Amino acid sequence: xxxxxxxxxxxxxxxxxxxxxxxxxVAKDPAKGFHFHTGRPxxxxxxxxxxxxxxxxxxxxxxxxGTGNPxxxxxxxxxxxxxxxxxxxxxxxxxxxxxxxRTGRVIAVDMTEAMxxxxxxxxxxxxxxxxxxxxxxxxxxxxxxxxxDVVISNGVINLCPDKMAVMKEINRVLRPxxxxxxxxxxxxxxxxxxxxxxxxxxxx
Amino acid sequence: MLQHSGFAGVRWGNQxxxxxxxxxxxxxxxxxxxxxxxxxxxx
Numbered sequence: 001x002x003x004x005x006x007x008x009x010x011x012x013x014x015x016x017x018x019x020x021x022x023x024x025x026v027a028k029d030p031a032k033g034f035h036f037h038t039g040r041p042x043x044x045x046x047x048x049x050x051x052x053x054x055x056x057x058x059x060x061x062x063x064x065x066g067t068g069n070p071x072x073x074x075x076x077x078x079x080x081x082x083x084x085x086x087x088x089x090x091x092x093x094x095x096x097x098x099x100x101x102r103t104g105r106v107i108a109v110d111m112t113e114a115m116x117x118x119x120x121x122x123x124x125x126x127x128x129x130x131x132x133x134x135x136x137x138x139x140x141x142x143x144x145x146x147x148x149d150v151v152i153s154n155g156v157i158n159l160c161p162d163k164m165a166v167m168k169e170i171n172r173v174l175r176p177x178x179x180x181x182x183x184x185x186x187x188x189x190x191x192x193x194x195x196x197x198x199x200x201x202x203x204x
Numbered sequence: 205m206l207q208h209s210g211f212a213g214v215r216w217g218n219q220x221x222x223x224x225x226x227x228x229x230x231x232x233x234x235x236x237x238x239x240x241x242x243x244x245x246x247x
Protein backbone atom coordinates (compact mmCIF):
# COMPACT_ATOMS: atom_id res chain seq x y z
CA UNK A 1 0.00 0.00 0.00
CA UNK A 2 1.54 3.31 -1.06
CA UNK A 3 0.68 6.77 0.22
CA UNK A 4 2.28 9.58 -1.77
CA UNK A 5 0.98 12.95 -0.61
CA UNK A 6 2.98 15.21 -2.91
CA UNK A 7 0.78 17.31 -5.21
CA UNK A 8 0.73 15.77 -8.70
CA UNK A 9 2.43 17.62 -11.51
CA UNK A 10 -0.71 18.13 -13.54
CA UNK A 11 -2.27 21.46 -14.38
CA UNK A 12 -5.04 21.71 -11.80
CA UNK A 13 -7.29 23.92 -13.91
CA UNK A 14 -7.04 21.64 -16.95
CA UNK A 15 -7.69 18.61 -14.78
CA UNK A 16 -10.77 20.20 -13.20
CA UNK A 17 -12.08 21.18 -16.62
CA UNK A 18 -11.74 17.63 -17.97
CA UNK A 19 -13.29 16.08 -14.89
CA UNK A 20 -16.15 18.56 -14.92
CA UNK A 21 -16.83 17.77 -18.58
CA UNK A 22 -16.88 14.05 -17.83
CA UNK A 23 -19.21 14.36 -14.88
CA UNK A 24 -21.49 16.74 -16.75
CA UNK A 25 -22.03 13.86 -19.16
CA VAL A 26 -22.87 11.56 -16.25
CA ALA A 27 -25.42 14.11 -15.04
CA LYS A 28 -27.02 14.80 -18.41
CA ASP A 29 -26.72 11.43 -20.16
CA PRO A 30 -26.23 8.73 -17.50
CA ALA A 31 -27.16 5.89 -19.86
CA LYS A 32 -24.37 6.78 -22.27
CA GLY A 33 -21.92 4.29 -20.80
CA PHE A 34 -18.68 5.24 -19.08
CA HIS A 35 -15.33 3.73 -18.18
CA PHE A 36 -16.59 3.27 -14.61
CA HIS A 37 -19.80 1.80 -13.21
CA THR A 38 -22.74 4.07 -12.42
CA GLY A 39 -26.25 4.00 -11.02
CA ARG A 40 -28.10 1.25 -9.22
CA PRO A 41 -25.71 -1.58 -10.24
CA UNK A 42 -22.81 0.33 -8.68
CA UNK A 43 -24.85 1.11 -5.56
CA UNK A 44 -25.53 -2.61 -5.11
CA UNK A 45 -21.88 -3.47 -5.78
CA UNK A 46 -20.64 -1.20 -2.97
CA UNK A 47 -23.27 -2.26 -0.47
CA UNK A 48 -26.05 0.30 -0.28
CA UNK A 49 -29.28 -1.28 1.02
CA UNK A 50 -31.96 -1.43 -1.68
CA UNK A 51 -34.35 0.41 0.66
CA UNK A 52 -32.04 3.46 0.75
CA UNK A 53 -31.75 3.49 -3.03
CA UNK A 54 -35.47 2.92 -3.60
CA UNK A 55 -36.22 6.03 -1.53
CA UNK A 56 -34.24 8.29 -3.88
CA UNK A 57 -35.46 9.97 -7.08
CA UNK A 58 -34.68 8.03 -10.25
CA UNK A 59 -32.51 10.84 -11.61
CA UNK A 60 -30.39 10.85 -8.48
CA UNK A 61 -29.82 7.11 -8.67
CA UNK A 62 -29.02 6.90 -12.37
CA UNK A 63 -26.22 9.50 -12.10
CA UNK A 64 -24.65 7.98 -8.99
CA UNK A 65 -20.88 7.54 -9.18
CA GLY A 66 -18.72 6.43 -6.29
CA THR A 67 -16.22 3.93 -4.97
CA GLY A 68 -17.88 2.70 -1.77
CA ASN A 69 -20.52 3.37 0.85
CA PRO A 70 -19.54 6.08 3.38
CA UNK A 71 -22.50 5.03 5.56
CA UNK A 72 -20.93 1.61 6.13
CA UNK A 73 -19.36 3.13 9.27
CA UNK A 74 -22.75 4.21 10.55
CA UNK A 75 -25.65 6.51 9.81
CA UNK A 76 -25.75 10.23 10.41
CA UNK A 77 -27.50 11.21 13.64
CA UNK A 78 -30.65 13.36 13.87
CA UNK A 79 -29.76 17.04 14.07
CA UNK A 80 -26.25 16.73 12.69
CA UNK A 81 -24.79 19.06 10.07
CA UNK A 82 -23.22 17.03 7.27
CA UNK A 83 -20.94 18.20 4.47
CA UNK A 84 -20.82 16.11 1.27
CA UNK A 85 -17.57 16.97 -0.53
CA UNK A 86 -18.04 16.44 -4.27
CA UNK A 87 -21.71 15.61 -3.95
CA UNK A 88 -22.27 14.80 -7.61
CA UNK A 89 -25.95 14.11 -8.30
CA UNK A 90 -26.66 14.13 -4.58
CA UNK A 91 -26.99 10.39 -3.95
CA UNK A 92 -25.22 10.44 -0.57
CA UNK A 93 -26.46 13.94 0.29
CA UNK A 94 -30.08 12.84 0.07
CA UNK A 95 -29.47 9.68 2.11
CA UNK A 96 -27.74 11.80 4.76
CA UNK A 97 -30.56 14.37 4.66
CA UNK A 98 -33.12 11.69 5.55
CA UNK A 99 -30.92 10.46 8.39
CA UNK A 100 -30.33 13.88 10.02
CA UNK A 101 -33.98 14.80 9.70
CA ARG A 102 -35.59 18.22 9.88
CA THR A 103 -33.37 19.36 12.74
CA GLY A 104 -30.22 18.61 10.78
CA ARG A 105 -28.94 19.76 7.44
CA VAL A 106 -26.68 18.75 4.58
CA ILE A 107 -24.36 21.06 2.67
CA ALA A 108 -23.63 19.51 -0.72
CA VAL A 109 -20.60 20.94 -2.55
CA ASP A 110 -19.58 20.23 -6.14
CA MET A 111 -17.59 22.06 -8.80
CA THR A 112 -19.71 20.76 -11.71
CA GLU A 113 -22.77 22.87 -12.47
CA ALA A 114 -24.76 20.05 -14.10
CA MET A 115 -24.25 17.86 -11.03
CA UNK A 116 -25.23 20.68 -8.67
CA UNK A 117 -28.41 21.22 -10.65
CA UNK A 118 -29.20 17.52 -10.49
CA UNK A 119 -28.53 17.36 -6.75
CA UNK A 120 -30.80 20.34 -6.10
CA UNK A 121 -33.54 18.90 -8.33
CA UNK A 122 -33.31 15.57 -6.52
CA UNK A 123 -33.64 17.25 -3.13
CA UNK A 124 -36.73 19.15 -4.31
CA UNK A 125 -38.27 15.99 -5.79
CA UNK A 126 -37.62 14.10 -2.56
CA UNK A 127 -39.08 16.92 -0.48
CA UNK A 128 -35.82 17.39 1.42
CA UNK A 129 -35.63 21.07 2.34
CA UNK A 130 -32.58 20.48 4.54
CA UNK A 131 -30.18 20.11 1.61
CA UNK A 132 -28.22 23.17 0.47
CA UNK A 133 -26.16 22.81 -2.71
CA UNK A 134 -23.09 25.03 -3.07
CA UNK A 135 -20.50 25.61 -5.79
CA UNK A 136 -16.99 24.89 -4.61
CA UNK A 137 -13.77 22.92 -4.67
CA UNK A 138 -12.62 20.27 -2.24
CA UNK A 139 -9.40 22.26 -1.75
CA UNK A 140 -11.30 25.47 -0.95
CA UNK A 141 -14.60 24.54 0.66
CA UNK A 142 -17.28 27.28 0.87
CA UNK A 143 -17.94 26.39 4.50
CA UNK A 144 -17.19 28.15 7.81
CA UNK A 145 -14.51 26.92 10.21
CA UNK A 146 -15.60 24.23 12.69
CA UNK A 147 -19.22 24.25 11.50
CA UNK A 148 -19.64 20.61 10.42
CA ASP A 149 -20.34 17.47 12.46
CA VAL A 150 -19.60 14.93 9.74
CA VAL A 151 -17.84 15.11 6.38
CA ILE A 152 -18.73 12.49 3.81
CA SER A 153 -17.24 12.04 0.35
CA ASN A 154 -17.37 9.32 -2.27
CA GLY A 155 -14.78 8.82 -5.00
CA VAL A 156 -13.68 12.45 -5.08
CA ILE A 157 -10.34 12.88 -3.32
CA ASN A 158 -8.55 10.67 -5.86
CA LEU A 159 -9.52 13.26 -8.49
CA CYS A 160 -7.82 16.08 -6.59
CA PRO A 161 -4.14 16.71 -7.38
CA ASP A 162 -3.34 18.04 -3.88
CA LYS A 163 -4.82 15.48 -1.50
CA MET A 164 -3.15 16.88 1.60
CA ALA A 165 -4.77 20.26 0.92
CA VAL A 166 -8.16 18.54 0.74
CA MET A 167 -7.66 16.73 4.04
CA LYS A 168 -6.52 19.91 5.79
CA GLU A 169 -9.57 21.71 4.44
CA ILE A 170 -11.85 18.95 5.74
CA ASN A 171 -10.13 19.28 9.11
CA ARG A 172 -10.71 23.04 9.08
CA VAL A 173 -14.49 22.79 8.63
CA LEU A 174 -15.06 19.98 11.14
CA ARG A 175 -16.03 20.79 14.70
CA PRO A 176 -13.71 19.49 17.42
CA UNK A 177 -14.16 15.69 17.57
CA UNK A 178 -16.10 15.83 14.30
CA UNK A 179 -15.77 12.82 12.06
CA UNK A 180 -15.20 11.93 8.45
CA UNK A 181 -16.63 8.91 6.63
CA UNK A 182 -15.13 8.61 3.18
CA UNK A 183 -15.07 6.22 0.25
CA UNK A 184 -12.27 6.53 -2.28
CA UNK A 185 -9.73 4.40 -4.09
CA UNK A 186 -6.38 2.95 -3.15
CA UNK A 187 -3.67 1.40 -5.30
CA UNK A 188 -1.51 -1.52 -4.24
CA UNK A 189 1.12 -1.07 -6.95
CA UNK A 190 3.38 1.93 -7.31
CA UNK A 191 1.98 4.33 -9.91
CA UNK A 192 4.84 5.65 -12.06
CA UNK A 193 5.35 9.41 -12.12
CA UNK A 194 4.57 9.38 -15.85
CA UNK A 195 1.10 8.06 -15.09
CA UNK A 196 0.57 10.53 -12.24
CA UNK A 197 1.41 13.34 -14.63
CA UNK A 198 -0.90 12.03 -17.40
CA UNK A 199 -4.06 14.10 -17.15
CA UNK A 200 -6.02 11.70 -19.35
CA UNK A 201 -5.60 8.90 -16.81
CA UNK A 202 -7.06 11.09 -14.07
CA UNK A 203 -10.32 11.90 -15.76
CA UNK A 204 -11.00 8.40 -17.09
CA MET B 205 -1.68 11.55 5.49
CA LEU B 206 -4.69 11.42 7.83
CA GLN B 207 -2.53 11.87 10.90
CA HIS B 208 -0.55 14.68 9.28
CA SER B 209 -3.76 16.53 8.45
CA GLY B 210 -5.05 16.34 12.01
CA PHE B 211 -7.09 13.14 12.30
CA ALA B 212 -6.99 10.25 14.74
CA GLY B 213 -8.80 6.99 15.37
CA VAL B 214 -8.64 5.92 11.75
CA ARG B 215 -10.74 2.89 10.79
CA TRP B 216 -10.57 1.14 7.43
CA GLY B 217 -13.42 -0.71 5.74
CA ASN B 218 -13.49 -3.49 3.19
CA GLN B 219 -11.83 -3.10 -0.17
CA UNK B 220 -13.99 -3.63 -3.25
CA UNK B 221 -12.93 -4.15 -6.87
CA UNK B 222 -15.24 -1.40 -8.09
CA UNK B 223 -13.83 -1.35 -11.63
CA UNK B 224 -14.37 -5.07 -12.26
CA UNK B 225 -16.39 -5.51 -15.43
CA UNK B 226 -16.13 -1.84 -16.41
CA UNK B 227 -14.32 -0.41 -19.43
CA UNK B 228 -11.72 0.91 -16.98
CA UNK B 229 -10.98 -2.58 -15.67
CA UNK B 230 -7.65 -3.19 -17.38
CA UNK B 231 -5.96 0.08 -16.39
CA UNK B 232 -7.38 -0.16 -12.87
CA UNK B 233 -6.19 -3.75 -12.55
CA UNK B 234 -2.67 -2.84 -13.63
CA UNK B 235 -2.28 -0.79 -10.42
CA UNK B 236 -4.47 -3.13 -8.32
CA UNK B 237 -6.94 -0.32 -7.75
CA UNK B 238 -9.65 -0.93 -5.17
CA UNK B 239 -12.48 1.06 -3.70
CA UNK B 240 -12.04 1.57 0.02
CA UNK B 241 -13.82 3.26 2.89
CA UNK B 242 -12.27 4.91 5.92
CA UNK B 243 -13.42 6.88 8.92
CA UNK B 244 -11.58 9.10 11.38
CA UNK B 245 -12.09 11.71 14.07
CA UNK B 246 -10.73 15.25 14.15
CA UNK B 247 -7.91 15.10 16.67
